[in-house]
Amino acid sequence: TRQTVMQQERLRAFGQMASGIAHDINNTISPAALYTESLLETETGMSRQARRTLQTIQRALNDVSNTLTRLTDLYRQREPQVVSAPIDLNQLVRQTIELTNARWSAMPQQNGIVIRMVTELAHGIPSIRGLENELREVLVNLIFNAVDAMPSGGTLTLRTGIAKTGSGEGEPAGIRGVYLEVVDTGVGMDEEARRRCMEPFFTTKGDRGTGLGLVMVQGVMERHSGELEIDSAVGKGTTVRLTFTATEAAVSRPAPTAYAGTASKP
Ligand code: ADP
Numbered sequence: 001t002r003q004t005v006m007q008q009e010r011l012r013a014f015g016q017m018a019s020g021i022a023h024d025i026n027n028t029i030s031p032a033a034l035y036t037e038s039l040l041e042t043e044t045g046m047s048r049q050a051r052r053t054l055q056t057i058q059r060a061l062n063d064v065s066n067t068l069t070r071l072t073d074l075y076r077q078r079e080p081q082v083v084s085a086p087i088d089l090n091q092l093v094r095q096t097i098e099l100t101n102a103r104w105s106a107m108p109q110q111n112g113i114v115i116r117m118v119t120e121l122a123h124g125i126p127s128i129r130g131l132e133n134e135l136r137e138v139l140v141n142l143i144f145n146a147v148d149a150m151p152s153g154g155t156l157t158l159r160t161g162i163a164k165t166g167s168g169e170g171e172p173a174g175i176r177g178v179y180l181e182v183v184d185t186g187v188g189m190d191e192e193a194r195r196r197c198m199e200p201f202f203t204t205k206g207d208r209g210t211g212l213g214l215v216m217v218q219g220v221m222e223r224h225s226g227e228l229e230i231d232s233a234v235g236k237g238t239t240v241r242l243t244f245t246a247t248e249a250a251v252s253r254p255a256p257t258a259y260a261g262t263a264s265k266p
């Protein structure tokens with residue numbers, strides 16, 4: 001969609017700016033780090049207090065450098081991923097539900113959170129190609145967002161099925177795609193959040209949020225040539241839909257049509 005494209009361009013522009021700034025800061029702090037190190041090594045007669053102060057400076061410089069590395073990693077335009085393996089989305093969903101269990105079952109929701117897994121096809125869905133780690137991280141982020149959005153309980157549905165892709169220009173229509181939806185019955189997003197949720201560092205969670213979750217999700221989806229759509233209504237909930245191109249390979253192993261779990265402790 002046009003909006004998705006605009007968001008991608010904005011993100012790219014932001015990424016370029018961020019890595020430019022990171023580069024400048026690195027150039028500024030690296031002599032400082034070198035001088036600090038050389039002082040610590042050569043000035044053997046310095047007081048304990050002075051040594052400790054220098055070590056603190058060294059740690060601080062090191063932290064800055066690590067932060068910059070993380071920031072630039074986040075925006076680095078990686079090569080389209082070639083090394084990828086066939087992935088069964090249903091399997092991925094099941095694994096991730098287990099992985100995140102501790103988080104949602106620990107939430108003090110009054111009514112608990114019910115997690116459902118629904119798949120359109122009882123005989124399994126076509127596999128997709130991708131990086132399992134990255135996709136699992138995407139799903140973890142989306143599940144955490146959904147849990148955060150349901151402070152007084154609700155239902156989280158993870159739905160997979162067949163989607164039509166190729167509606168865009170230059171692509172043949174009707175290619176088989178696979179979708180994965182994360183649907184919550186939470187607070188939803190207001191107009192501002194809806195507009196700005198993909199912006200780096202935009203968060204409505206104060207100190208608890210980083211505003212980088214959806215940025216990461218978007219980055220992974222781009223590398224997988226997938227599509228990300230968000231549909232949200234205040235007071236009703238949010239649906240995040242990820243669409244991937246299915247591989248030619250046949251259908252993945254059969255999956256149960258529904259998975260139900262609940263975080264509520266009766
Ligand atoms: P964070 O979770 O650290 O705030 P994200 O990038 O994951 O950062 O999300 C950005 C913002 O988008 C959130 O702060 C929230 O306002 C909004 N948001 C994301 N997912 C949902 C959701 N499922 N329901 C309601 N709001 C959401």
Ligand code: MG
Nearest residue numbers: 141145213214
């Ligand atoms: Mg988040």
